[in-house]
Amino acid sequence: MSAHGPIPILRVGSNLLTTIHIDLHDTVAEAFQQDVLLSIERTGATGLVIDITGLDEVDTYVARILADTGRMAKLMGAQTVVVGMRPEVAATLIRMGYLMEGVETALDVDEGLALLIDRQNKKRRGT
Amino acid sequence: MRRDPTPARSLRTRLSFDERELQSRRNFFGITDDDLARLARLEPFAHKHMDDVVEEFYALLLGHPETKRFFPDDATVRRVKRLQREYFVALFAGRCDLEYVENRLRVGAVHEQIGMAPRWYIGAYRKYLSQLIERMTGDLGHADATAAYESALKLVMFDMSLAIDAYIAANLETLGRHQAAIRELSTPVIKVQDRILLLPLIGAIDSQRAQQVMETVLLRVIEEKAKVMIIDIAGVPVVDTKVADHLMKTTAAMRLVGAQTILTGISAQVARTIIQLGVDISSMHTLARLQDGIELALSMLGLQILPAKEPNP
Numbered sequence: 502m503s504a505h506g507p508i509p510i511l512r513v514g515s516n517l518l519t520t521i522h523i524d525l526h527d528t529v530a531e532a533f534q535q536d537v538l539l540s541i542e543r544t545g546a547t548g549l550v551i552d553i554t555g556l557d558e559v560d561t562y563v564a565r566i567l568a569d570t571g572r573m574a575k576l577m578g579a580q581t582v583v584v585g586m587r588p589e590v591a592a593t594l595i596r597m598g599y600l601m602e603g604v605e606t607a608l609d610v611d612e613g614l615a616l617l618i619d620r621q622n623k624k625r626r627g628t
Numbered sequence: 629m630r631r632d633p634t635p636a637r638s639l640r641t642r643l644s645f646d647e648r649e650l651q652s653r654r655n656f657f658g659i660t661d662d663d664l665a666r667l668a669r670l671e672p673f674a675h676k677h678m679d680d681v682v683e684e685f686y687a688l689l690l691g692h693p694e695t696k697r698f699f700p701d702d703a704t705v706r707r708v709k710r711l712q713r714e715y716f717v718a719l720f721a722g723r724c725d726l727e728y729v730e731n732r733l734r735v736g737a738v739h740e741q742i743g744m745a746p747r748w749y750i751g752a753y754r755k756y757l758s759q760l761i762e763r764m765t766g767d768l769g770h771a772d773a774t775a776a777y778e779s780a781l782k783l784v785m786f787d788m789s790l791a792i793d794a795y796i797a798a799n800l801e802t803l804g805r806h807q808a809a810i811r812e813l814s815t816p817v818i819k820v821q822d823r824i825l826l827l828p829l830i831g832a833i834d835s836q837r838a839q840q841v842m843e844t845v846l847l848r849v850i851e852e853k854a855k856v857m858i859i860d861i862a863g864v865p866v867v868d869t870k871v872a873d874h875l876m877k878t879t880a881a882m883r884l885v886g887a888q889t890i891l892t893g894i895s896a897q898v899a900r901t902i903i904q905l906g907v908d909i910s911s912m913h914t915l916a917r918l919q920d921g922i923e924l925a926l927s928m929l930g931l932q933i934l935p936a937k938e939p940n941p
Contacts, residue, residue, distance in 0.1 A: 584886060588846030591884040595842070600880045608853055608886035 516548035522555035548617035554585030584613035657786045663779035668722025736794025815844040823855040824925045830863030838874035856925040862893030872907040892921035
């Protein structure tokens with residue numbers, strides 16, 4: 502286990518919110534992925550907001566973990582939005598050619614939740 | 629009033645002129661301790677001739693129209709003559725250390741500041757050397773004069789190299805300041821409406837500018853919590869594969885921070901070029917007119933522009 506303990510995952514309505522504030526590496530990353538998926542399973546959440554405002558550095562490894570987590574959540578019926586990416590992080594990822602395709606993004610937690618709720622409402626009305 | 633000359637110490641640091649560089653350059657110019665000692669022994673000689681050397685020196689500069697304009701009045705002439713006497717005597721101080729270097733660098737920096745080109749002071753140094761050899765052969769025996777001249781020549785050439793170094797450095801700095809000013813002007817991000825920003829790009833885009841555009845728009849998007857960034861490229865003369873690639877990268881980066889990009893100002897020519905080059909920019913919202921871009925941006929926020937008065941059906 503990491504020295505920081507697990508990354509907290511909060512439930513907000515039918516969505517989950519998690520704020521990453523520590524380095525996502527090795528065991529931490531794996532535990533994080535596992536926790537997120539278990540929470541989706543347990544709560545039946547239809548959306549997931551991953552807030553990375555606290556990350557000053559995101560390398561392609563971490564970016565891939567985030568993208569993978571999003572894809573896994575999607576398989577379980579939860580839409581993922583990554584929010585709060587810092588401009589220098591975005592510029593670095595693009596420079597490295599990592600576009601994070603397939604991952605939804607939003608400016609901050611508010612926007613991310615709004616986006617998910619908007620989607621869910623549309624879906625409910627549609628079906 | 630005159631601006632203060634660039635502080636010599638910082639000039640030396642910026643040129644990374646340290647003890648090692650000093651030794652290396654002294655080696656290259658062949659300046660030995662013997663040379664310095666020989667010059668130091670000539671200090672009385674320097675004091676004896678300093679006044680007439682400086683007078684003759686300025687006779688040259690003031691006799692030439694292009695150099696005369698650097699000395700507009702008598703006060704200036706008196707001041708520079710005094711400085712010149714100090715300079716002349718310092719050649720015979722028997723030292724060539726970092727403090728000496730700082731002193732000499734200042735000469736180049738001041739010349740750059742007043743706009744005196746190196747050709748003039750290289751010519752002026754020539755005058756110095758002529759005067760030196762004339763007076764040395766007059767005062768000293770042939771062998772001594774030759775040796776003394778040889779030592780002085782080394783130091784004068786060394787000085788000249790420093791003056792030119794400083795001149796170039798000061799020049800580059802001026803250039804750098806101008807470039808910084810241009811860079812600042814090159815990414816004017818404008819707020820069109822809450823959460824909508826506009827970047828009108830004007831002029832050629834190279835990799836450096838593209839990089840800067842990306843960083844600036846990302847920062848501004850976060851600052852303004854913008855949702856849409858309109859980039860208008862009507863003022864960009866050439867849109868080639870590289871520029872298109874930069875624009876797509878910027879769009880991708882914007883998406884990562886949660887904002888959308890709309891590209892407007894695409895002329896017929898640009899549209900043709902992009903397709904002919906085989907660039908796929910289908911991932912971007914593109915429009916011909918800025919006006920349409922603003923309307924699209926508003927609709928992304930669930931807003932629209934309506935006439936003030938509803939026309940009757």
